[in-house]
Amino acid sequence: MARLVHEGNSIDYTPGSDTAAGAVVVQGELVGVTARDIKANKLGALAVAGVFEFPKATGGSTAIAAGALCYWNAGASQATTTSAGNKLIGKCVKAAVDADAVVRIRLSQ
Numbered sequence: 051m052a053r054l055v056h057e058g059n060s061i062d063y064t065p066g067s068d069t070a071a072g073a074v075v076v077q078g079e080l081v082g083v084t085a086r087d088i089k090a091n092k093l094g095a096l097a098v099a100g101v102f103e104f105p106k107a108t109g110g111s112t113a114i115a116a117g118a119l120c121y122w123n124a125g126a127s128q129a130t131t132t133s134a135g136n137k138l139i140g141k142c143v144k145a146a147v148d149a150d151a152v153v154r155i156r157l158s159q
Contacts (some may be wrong), residue, residue, distance in 0.1 A: 059099040065090060074104070074122055080159060081122055081137050098159055101143055103152040104129035116145045120155045129153050 061082065063075065069088045074081065075096055082096025104120070106112060106129045114120065120129045121136035129139060139155050146153035 060085070060095040060097050062093060063088065063096040064093050069094070074124075074127070076122060076124060076137050079137060081139050081157070083157070097157065099157055101154055101156045103154050104139065105151060106130070106146060106153045108149055108151055110148060113148050113150075114142045114146045114153050116142055118142045120153065129155060 063082065063084070065075075065088050067090045069075070069084050071084055071086050073084045075084065080098065082098045083102050085095060085097050088094030104122075105127060106114065107126070114129070114131055118131050118141065119133070120131060120139045120142050121133050122139050123130045123132070123136045130136060138158070140158040141156050142153055143156045144154040
């Protein structure tokens with residue numbers, strides 16, 4: 051039998067080092083975003099639901115269509131549509147053209 055703990059829009063997170071608001075945190079297959087600064091070894095929270103702006107590459111062939119699956123490229127610290135070697139973030143909710151430096155993504159786990 052399962053028991054509801056909370057709605058699940060955010061989860062507990064205790065970082066090993068100071069973590070700034072807006073940091074993308076990958077834990078296994080779970081990707082979350084810090085809503086506030088969190089001090090090292092202090093309990094904070096990761097948002098795992100909602101719409102966030104993520105950085106993306108600019109230039110030719112970097113547009114992302116609305117509805118596209120988006121992934122976190124930790125090495126480049128950017129959202130991408132390339133799944134290989136990256137972690138699923140969610141779906142693009144507003145198309146981003148080649149010149150856009152950010153893309154809006156609805157988190158989905």
